[in-house]
Amino acid sequence: MLDLTTTIARDLIRFDTSNFGEGRSHGETEAAEYLAAHLERLGLTVQSFDAAPRRTSIVTRVEGRDRSKPALVVHGHTDVVPAIAADWSVDPFGGVVKDGMLWGRGAVDMKNMDAMIVTALDRILGSGRQPERDLVVAFFADEEAGGVLGSGYLVREHPELFAGATEAISEVGGYSIDLDGKRAYLVQTGEKALIWMTLVARGTAGHGSQVNGENAVTRLARAVAAIGGREWPLHLTATTRQLLDRVAELLGSRAQNLSPDEIAIATGTASRFISATLRTTANPTGLTAGYKHNVIPDRAEAMIDVRVLPGEEDAVLAEIQELVGPDIEILISHRDIGLETSFDGELVDAMVGSLQRHDPGAEVLPYLLSGGTDNKALSLLGIRGFGFAPLQLPASLDFPAMFHGVDERVPLDALGFGADVLTDLLLRY
Ligand SMILES: [Zn+2]
Numbered sequence: 001m002l003d004l005t006t007t008i009a010r011d012l013i014r015f016d017t018s019n020f021g022e023g024r025s026h027g028e029t030e031a032a033e034y035l036a037a038h039l040e041r042l043g044l045t046v047q048s049f050d051a052a053p054r055r056t057s058i059v060t061r062v063e064g065r066d067r068s069k070p071a072l073v074v075h076g077h078t079d080v081v082p083a084i085a086a087d088w089s090v091d092p093f094g095g096v097v098k099d100g101m102l103w104g105r106g107a108v109d110m111k112n113m114d115a116m117i118v119t120a121l122d123r124i125l126g127s128g129r130q131p132e133r134d135l136v137v138a139f140f141a142d143e144e145a146g147g148v149l150g151s152g153y154l155v156r157e158h159p160e161l162f163a164g165a166t167e168a169i170s171e172v173g174g175y176s177i178d179l180d181g182k183r184a185y186l187v188q189t190g191e192k193a194l195i196w197m198t199l200v201a202r203g204t205a206g207h208g209s210q211v212n213g214e215n216a217v218t219r220l221a222r223a224v225a226a227i228g229g230r231e232w233p234l235h236l237t238a239t240t241r242q243l244l245d246r247v248a249e250l251l252g253s254r255a256q257n258l259s260p261d262e263i264a265i266a267t268g269t270a271s272r273f274i275s276a277t278l279r280t281t282a283n284p285t286g287l288t289a290g291y292k293h294n295v296i297p298d299r300a301e302a303m304i305d306v307r308v309l310p311g312e313e314d315a316v317l318a319e320i321q322e323l324v325g326p327d328i329e330i331l332i333s334h335r336d337i338g339l340e341t342s343f344d345g346e347l348v349d350a351m352v353g354s355l356q357r358h359d360p361g362a363e364v365l366p367y368l369l370s371g372g373t374d375n376k377a378l379s380l381l382g383i384r385g386f387g388f389a390p391l392q393l394p395a396s397l398d399f400p401a402m403f404h405g406v407d408e409r410v411p412l413d414a415l416g417f418g419a420d421v422l423t424d425l426l427l428r429y
Contacts, residue, residue, distance in 0.1 A: 005415045008115035010095035013104035019079040019144040027054030028141040031078040042125045051153035055141045059161045064133040071134035073168035076114040077143030080106040087406045103409040108402045110171040113389035120423040131426040151377035173387020177270040178395030179250045184363035188387025191369045193338030195306040200329040208294035220300035223324035224284045232280040239368045272400035276370035282306045310338030350429035354421045390421040
């Protein structure tokens, strides 16, 4: 008999909400309707919004005990990145439960948290109680393509939904990592900015057998190599400094005289998340040019995924233009802001308190996310966002590898822990 959190997460995984980007998607409507039905059973009024056909987001407001307090946004996204079934050991959309874990696309990103949110509300409202403050509960479409048809749309077209809200909690934070046998939870307090750019090289088309000093492919290759080979300088923000200092303390003598990069690596599997937050990254991710072996094309394009520390966007853009030279045109196809907030205040105290009530003595640390979440869109309304989807994880699980990874899975125990901690937080804060 599965508990409510596992059941909801499993059911959500079985809706294939794959988001392929650039507006192509299987759609989130069935998943949104499923969640709306749960919320309506709890007596909540759910509003539904389709920014495009089948791209459904839903929002509901839960009345708190103390309505004088600003509202808290509790949000999740219902879309997932695609999965290639042949690479998996289980059906990625089967919602398989085995070996004490729930397997499937979205098991950690982020149908797990969607289910924990509903479970927490079910426990609170179902037992005749109320959360401490008003909650704006939102399940967004399209997060995996930058939230254009989800959080971005709602923030732009329906800001009234978030009226009175000052803070938000959502994904990619609150999970535990193992530091030499000590358990520490990472709460996400910021996100790198993202710039998706296309490099366009132009040249003169011609026969592949002739001398051609204006070959677009050669020009593009030079630019791609310059960006891909660039070693970006270390830059510690307030968040990463605080994190690395405390991690070094926890690691003790082992961390003495280690560089920031080495301390990040010493966190084990968590380094997959942390290392990328110590500097800008710029990765070439795609190439398009040519159509026949003996024809030189007049145009060649490359996709570059640039992740920049908050506040450095313009400087990095200028540097990239310099790296590729004046002949390469840079087209920005998607750009989103970086965020960073301090690890303090009442909500931070409450998140730490809820974690420590369920895992006494646990360390709780801030970290910066190398990716992005719907908190970026909400920040445009002045809402301060955190990543807090609490999970107590076994040290042996390479959790960061689960995000968008093959055989994405989450321990059932971790889901139970998360629902308990989230319920505690919403009742108290
Ligand atoms: Zn996500």
